[in-house]
Amino acid sequence: MTGYKLAAPDVKYRNGFDIFFNNYIQSGEKLVPFVLKFYTGAFEEYVALLLGFPRGIGVPEGYIEHSTFWLSDPDGLIKGVVNIRHRLSDSLRREGGHIGYGVAPMYRGRGYATLMLKLALEKARHLGIERALITCDKGNVASARVARKNGGVLDSEEFLDGRFIQRYWIET
Numbered sequence: 629m630t631g632y633k634l635a636a637p638d639v640k641y642r643n644g645f646d647i648f649f650n651n652y653i654q655s656g657e658k659l660v661p662f663v664l665k666f667y668t669g670a671f672e673e674y675v676a677l678l679l680g681f682p683r684g685i686g687v688p689e690g691y692i693e694h695s696t697f698w699l700s701d702p703d704g705l706i707k708g709v710v711n712i713r714h715r716l717s718d719s720l721r722r723e724g725g726h727i728g729y730g731v732a733p734m735y736r737g738r739g740y741a742t743l744m745l746k747l748a749l750e751k752a753r754h755l756g757i758e759r760a761l762i763t764c765d766k767g768n769v770a771s772a773r774v775a776r777k778n779g780g781v782l783d784s785e786e787f788l789d790g791r792f793i794q795r796y797w798i799e800t
Contacts (some may be wrong), residue, residue, distance in 0.1 A: 631702035634747045637678040648706040651732040660730035661711040699744045707740045710748045725761035741774045753800035766792035
């Protein structure tokens with residue numbers, strides 16, 4: 629996939645992000661990764677919020693510093709969003725892990741999640757994360773496949789809140 633990159637949030641991606649976000653909203657699915665829930669339609673403020681999180685600015689209580697990137701195609705369309713937590717809390721060790729990602733429903737099945745995780749693992753390595761934890765619901769076969777394609781090794785499963793959570797570790 630030539631020309632695709634993980635881009636830091638920037639106001640220049642507004643149109644591409646709006647298409648991505650609106651597709652997610654129209655699908656009725658849970659917004660993944662969690663940072664999408666902070667978007668209220670005030671795009672410039674959202675970008676500023678996302679850019680503050682890695683520096684600890686505006687991080688909501690109960691969260692930790694994290695970096696968000698958008699998978700951008702050569703035309704500036706956003707195919708997916710990935711969030712990298714800089715460290716693990718006890719709750720992130722159980723569910724959430726270091727990296728969470730989501731691809732808009734209209735772009736799924738084309739390899740974007742696999743590419744996005746690959747690029748995110750490079751970013752994680754630059755953040756000093758040597759082994760990244762990826763978690764997913766056991767029923768989310770596509771997400772588990774993406775983790776395995778990127779070198780993920782199943783470490784454990786736990787029944788949590790009525791569902792099984794799988795934990796994959798990936799060397800960065």
